[in-house]
Amino acid sequence: MPFDVTPFDILQPGTGPIRAAQYLAATPATVLWGRLPCATDAPVLVIDAGTEVTIDTISHEGVLEDQGRDPAAFFAGHGVDRALVLDDAVLLAASNTTRDPGVDGPHLVTGPIHVRGARPGDLLKMTVIEATPRVPYGVISNRHGRGALPGEYPLGEGNVSVFAALADTETGQVGTLPLVPGGARSVHFPLRPFLGIMGVAVAGDTRPHSVPPGAHGGNIDINLLTVGSALYLPVQVDGALAYVGDPHFAQGDGEVALTAMEASLRVTIRFDVVSQADAIAAFGELVGPLAETGEFLVPTGLDADLDEAVRKCVRAAIDLLAARYGMDRTLAYAYLSAATDFNISQVVDLVAGVHARIRVADFNA
Numbered sequence: 116m117p118f119d120v121t122p123f124d125i126l127q128p129g130t131g132p133i134r135a136a137q138y139l140a141a142t143p144a145t146v147l148w149g150r151l152p153c154a155t156d157a158p159v160l161v162i163d164a165g166t167e168v169t170i171d172t173i174s175h176e177g178v179l180e181d182q183g184r185d186p187a188a189f190f191a192g193h194g195v196d197r198a199l200v201l202d203d204a205v206l207l208a209a210s211n212t213t214r215d216p217g218v219d220g221p222h223l224v225t226g227p228i229h230v231r232g233a234r235p236g237d238l239l240k241m242t243v244i245e246a247t248p249r250v251p252y253g254v255i256s257n258r259h260g261r262g263a264l265p266g267e268y269p270l271g272e273g274n275v276s277v278f279a280a281l282a283d284t285e286t287g288q289v290g291t292l293p294l295v296p297g298g299a300r301s302v303h304f305p306l307r308p309f310l311g312i313m314g315v316a317v318a319g320d321t322r323p324h325s326v327p328p329g330a331h332g333g334n335i336d337i338n339l340l341t342v343g344s345a346l347y348l349p350v351q352v353d354g355a356l357a358y359v360g361d362p363h364f365a366q367g368d369g370e371v372a373l374t375a376m377e378a379s380l381r382v383t384i385r386f387d388v389v390s391q392a393d394a395i396a397a398f399g400e401l402v403g404p405l406a407e408t409g410e411f412l413v414p415t416g417l418d419a420d421l422d423e424a425v426r427k428c429v430r431a432a433i434d435l436l437a438a439r440y441g442m443d444r445t446l447a448y449a450y451l452s453a454a455t456d457f458n459i460s461q462v463v464d465l466v467a468g469v470h471a472r473i474r475v476a477d478f479n480a
Contacts, residue, residue: 123251123281126381128171128203134245134383135169137162141203141225143210146173147358149219150322151314151333154352158229161354164388167244168228169381171203172310172362175221176254176377178208181274185209193252193278201249201379220325222334226358227316228386233355236391238401239315241357242345245383246308251281253290253364253378263371263462279376281306281364290365290376304365308380311336311361315348325360327466328417330403335415336375336461337470338366339408347389347398347405357386370461399438403431411472412439415460421467428457428469440478450477 124131128140137160139145145159162168177186177200186204187197207223233239258274260266269275282291282303289303314332317323328335332348340346348355359382366375389397398405406413414435416428429451436447451457454477460468 123248125199125201126171126247126249127201131381132247133169133381135167137166137168139168139170139225139228141171141173141207141223143207143212145225146207146212147224147226147322148207148212148214149221149325151224151325151331152227152316152356152358153320153322154316154318154356155320156227156316156322156356158227158354158356161229161231162386163231164233164386167383167385169245169383170225170359171249172225172360172380172382173201173204173207173223174253174362174377174379175223176256176276176374178204178223179221180216181258182276190252195252199250204379222312222325222361224312224325224358224360227356228358229354229356230386230388231354233350233388234353235350237350238347238389238394238398239350239355239357240345240347240387240389241313242385242387243309243340243342243382244385245381246310246342247381248281248306248308248364249379249381253279253376254374255279255372255376256374257372261463262373263369268372306364307338307341307366309338309340309363309366310359310380310382311363311366313340313346313348313359314357315350316352316356318351326464328404328464328468329466332404334361334464335404335468336361336366336370336464337406337413337415337468338363338368338460339406339411339413339470339472344406344408347394347401347407349401349403359384368458368460370463373463395438397439399434405435406470410474410476412475413470413472416469417466419466421459421462421469424467424469425457428471432471432473435473
């Protein structure tokens with residue numbers, strides 16, 4: 116049955132709204148597949164601090180080897196006409212882009228971008244200005260013996276890739292899934308487009324695997340990083356060499372099945388540099404990713420052990436309150452227990468993530 120996309124725009128490369136004067140398309144020359152940039156990678160774009168860049172990102176779902184590495188054929192199996200499949204995804208899947216599925220991660224990342232003036236010790240602030248779906252559908256997968264319930268799911272022998280569509284309702288666009296395979300009834304859930312991967316290059320000449328997050332950011336999968344939010348990352352190499360990828364239309368905290376609603380986005384990011392002195396004054400000695408929304412400061416904790424990730428997040432939150440507000444650490448610990456939610460970002464990326472939501476308004480009274 117053909118998939119109806121009449122109400123939706125398809126943002127093929129270079130077409131449709133492009134907000135920023137600087138536009139970075141996703142091509143075999145501007146995309147890394149399964150690895151993240153390191154210090155020896157050449158930038159694909161050089162910008163001044165404060166610049167907005169509109170960037171096309173491609174979801175890995177539909178292009179991976181276990182899906183045939185042929186997005187046109189894969190999505191045709193779900194009733195999607197070839198004209199509604201992204202040309203850059205088709206080109207990338209057919210290219211000789213180096214990727215070893217047994218060694219490398221699945222993610223496609225666009226970049227790196229050199230930000231003039233960024234130096235180790237500074238923070239790179241990446242603010243999400245816009246995040247627009249490029250297609251009206253996505254995929255949610257459970258594979259590789261991973262997810263929160265490995266050994267229990269998938270229920271059958273093979274990997275599971277569930278097709279999820281967008282729908283227009285009276286309240287706006289939503290994601291949809293059938294209640295049973297092929298069924299007429301469906302569940303609707305809100306869209307919250309965000310980038311699962313936002314990061315800076317690591318020092319040295321070894322590209323990190325794209326799956327585990329770290330001090331460089333990478334695959335942090337924090338669903339609060341929607342439009343208007345920002346991520347601060349400690350710069351590790353001159354120019355920061357920033358990148359984005361792993362676009363999502365929606366994700367619940369935990370991302371328990373392994374992926375969430377993965378689908379390609381066109382994003383506009385503003386890249387700012389926070390000097391080392393200003394960074395210490397605002398946040399203390401930041402050693403890992405810190406997110407900021409209009410409502411929350413969001414310190415993080417990352418570790419292969421979820422309990423240790425929680426502990427790291429609590430320590431980071433105490434450090435942040437002490438540095439930013441001069442709060443006594445014992446009182447900060449008490450405040451966090453009384454007033455702050457600690458959320459599981461994801462439990463499926465080899466390194467688990469936890470983030471805290473500290474209400475800024477509590478300190479403005």
